[in-house]
Amino acid sequence: MSHTKGTWSGKAFELIDWQEQIIRDVFGTIKANGYRQFNTAYVEIPKKMGKSELAAAIALLLTCGDGEERAEVYGCAADRNQASIVFNVAADMVRLCPALSKRVKILDSQKRLIYLPTGSIYQVLSADVSNKHGFNTHGVVFDELHTQPNRKLFDVMTKGSGDARTQPLYFLITTAGNDTNSICYEIHQKALDIIDGRKIDHTFYPVIYGADEADDWTDPKVWRKANPSLGITVGIDKVKAACESAKQNPAEENSFRQLRLNQWVKQAVRWMPMDKWDKCSYSADPDSLAGRVCYGGLDLSSTTDITAFVLVFPPKDEADKYVVLPYFWIPEENMSLRVRRDHVPYDIWEKQGFLQTTDGNVVHYGFIETFIEKLGEKYNIREIAFDRWGAVQMVQNLEGMGFTVVPFGQGFKDMSPPTKELMKLTLEEKLSHGGHPVLRWMMDNIFIRTDPAGNIKPDKEKSTEKIDGAVAMIMALDRSIRNEGISGKSVYDERGILVL
Structure with missing residues (x-):
């Protein structure tokens, strides 16, 4: 032939x-x-x-x-x-x-x-x-x-x-x-x-054939290791040119690593470096936080999907960390279907206590309202931020329970500062999320959209899977920063987005 x-x-x-x-x-x-x-x-x-x-x-x-x-x-x-x-x-x-x-x-x-x-x-x-x-x-x-x-x-x-x-x-x-x-x-x-x-x-x-996660993706030795036909079906000059382009445009890095080095990447433009996120898996005893001031973020999504509520506790002093407590709910009746369809271990997370179910085939908002009310008896929840396009009735019910509920826009103006700050806190290991597996999965799903001015925000449409908990955490972090007198100004405002 x-x-x-x-x-x-x-x-x-x-x-x-x-x-x-x-x-x-x-x-x-x-x-x-x-x-x-x-x-x-x-x-x-x-x-x-x-x-x-x-x-x-x-x-x-x-x-x-x-x-x-x-x-x-x-x-x-x-x-x-x-x-x-x-x-x-x-x-x-x-x-x-x-x-x-x-x-x-x-x-x-x-x-x-x-x-x-x-x-x-x-x-x-x-x-x-x-x-x-x-x-x-x-x-x-x-x-x-x-x-x-x-x-x-x-x-x-x-x-x-x-x-x-x-x-x-x-x-x-x-x-x-x-x-x-x-x-x-x-x-x-x-x-x-x-x-x-x-x-x-x-x-x-x-x-x-491919590069290991720890390999230097810019090293020609790594290129040869991952590409057994290098110099035969494709010239090293082609790979070098693609690498140089990826160096100049960080958005191309994952494409280079996936297509040229055969590395599995989460999506075309990766945002959160998960090794850095995992270094913030410090555990905080929820009981030790009783009475502490905190701020909530609520992402209701749809009635048949995941609902996320995340509490963020601001640090008591400069040496302290932001503590994150996430909570998730899913309809009980469609959980098995979602496990088979999405290949996501909702059932295992539910057995481990990281995910709760509500009766029926839709999320029972009344159950969640009662749950948040009990959290309010344990913690000093100053504010709860929510997507302004969320469920009006639930917001009214929470206000009726005595909570201060504030609308939170999902555009660049509102989302960019806390999203950048989340990355900064993660890189500095000033975050404590306890290694919660559902939240980790959602962080690993995030695709970031950027506008011409360098503002960023999580993009639910482009992200490979659910990111509701990440969005709820970002909203809660914003309220925590703004209300506790800690500057919400991020280093990214001056130097642009840090891509790893």
Whole structure:
């Protein structure tokens, strides 16, 4: 076979060392019965390393060279266009190979190849296939698994679809993603567990090329470590240029780390450095805070979603820290559904006491009002800030209980100062949040929007998952700073946003 694109077009397809190792291991490791040992291969590698060409070659090998009568080989991706990338490479390989072009019929409009001697097919699947069953799969090539919006397609194609075949192969190839609740991250973790010896699965073949979290992303040695085809399929000058651009524009750093170094990042523009956040996991005994002045932030979200209430206790002196006590509620009836759908451990958090449920399929605001009223008997809650577009009735009820409730805008003007201050306090380790796992998850979800003047605010629409607790904490922090005479002016007002 031959390469199909660019300067490589028409040249013999000779496997690069790392590609050859995968082919030798996956197709050459045989069980006592003569069939392949591995039925799943997971290859995670940066972009421009020759993923599409390798995937196309494997698809053709499974279709035309595996000795399987009427083999069914499928190409899958997040959408038909993505899946067609590998198919188009495979089709061009066939056209450039006289032996294959005589034996393979290409149906471009259907994105289908037929190997005539055995009646085997290679077919790109459409997006709605996740609702279908009955495949008799010999091979599946999943391209860019990290872009799968959910696990439906993966489950349909891998759970039982190859039971009638003697040696089906599921070839999963991808770059690192940014959704740690995805099917790809689940497989990524399994691959790491097998590589590190924490799990044993003799049918699963894991390959991960990438930089470690502690590696210096600007170091060319790290680039070579993460990119096994560097200098072959992509020049080091290209990577250097991308790195220099990321240095000049911090918003590009995570994109560089994800695509060029194959590191899992939380979202395209990461805000909170979680290692710094974790250093503020000091625990404060809630009982020891009884009678202390504090300020609340309330984010009601929707009645079927998470409601967050966060108390922030200002420091007693310069050596003290801001103490954060968060509380979360979710409707009991839809919790199991959300666990299955979102792959978020709400049920475990509820058992551990970090999340509370209210009866029914919507959040019971009366229950939360009573809970806050009891908190008010224990702590000196001076103010409760809330999103001015929140539930009017609940605000009136809290005011009727004697609380001072103040509206808090969600625009740059109101959100920017305390959001910057939160980062400053975190970096200085002047925050104490006790390592609360729900709040930590939400902090790790934050995507920050920036305006031309350098103001920032959390962006619920762009953030990968829920951030309600983080927003509630920011509102409470603002009231605490402004009312306790501690300057709300952040160093970021002068030097701009600090991106780590």
